[in-house]
Amino acid sequence: MFIAIKDLELRDVRFQVDVPAGEIDYSSEITQISALHATGSAHLLSRSLGEVRIEGNLKVTVNAPCDRCLESATVAVEKRFDLVYMPSETGNGAREDEVDEAAVEVGYYDGAGLALNDVLREVVLLALPMQLICAEACKGICPECGQNLNQGECDCEPQPIDDRWSKLREFRAGSTARN
Ligand SMILES: [Zn+2]
Ligand SMILES: [Zn+2]
Numbered sequence: 001m002f003i004a005i006k007d008l009e010l011r012d013v014r015f016q017v018d019v020p021a022g023e024i025d026y027s028s029e030i031t032q033i034s035a036l037h038a039t040g041s042a043h044l045l046s047r048s049l050g051e052v053r054i055e056g057n058l059k060v061t062v063n064a065p066c067d068r069c070l071e072s073a074t075v076a077v078e079k080r081f082d083l084v085y086m087p088s089e090t091g092n093g094a095r096e097d098e099v100d101e102a103a104v105e106v107g108y109y110d111g112a113g114l115a116l117n118d119v120l121r122e123v124v125l126l127a128l129p130m131q132l133i134c135a136e137a138c139k140g141i142c143p144e145c146g147q148n149l150n151q152g153e154c155d156c157e158p159q160p161i162d163d164r165w166s167k168l169r170e171f172r173a174g175s176t177a178r179n
Pocket of ligand 1: 140
């Protein structure tokens, strides 16, 4: 779906889409594994400046590599979004202050309007957690040999223990002894 500025000049554009997996190209590491469902609307904030506000809700499931073990982790994304887009030729001069006040994220578009899929792609990427793990209990990989420790222990020597941790262990041992 293409959101054309000339349509927005007449009325707000509402959207309700189910984007099948494979249609949006994220990064090589992120794969959409469910249909992406999104509803919302686009509104022309300023006709003279071509400023467009797009808000809505998005729901999708993606696979992305676990930060600890690098295996594929499944992430359910559910996100309410509110974005402002400005024509890229406007640049980012004095206008930026005004946009900041609205406390929304700002993007840029070229030409006659925006492809909704590009907007949704950005929302998904922004919604992914900073630390993405396959499971709370993920053991990660051995720093020595790279073995995925969820699949079994390796034969590497235990790492020399950082001093801070041994202090913590003593502290813990002490507190259990008291109990
Ligand atoms: Zn993991
Ligand atoms: Zn190892």
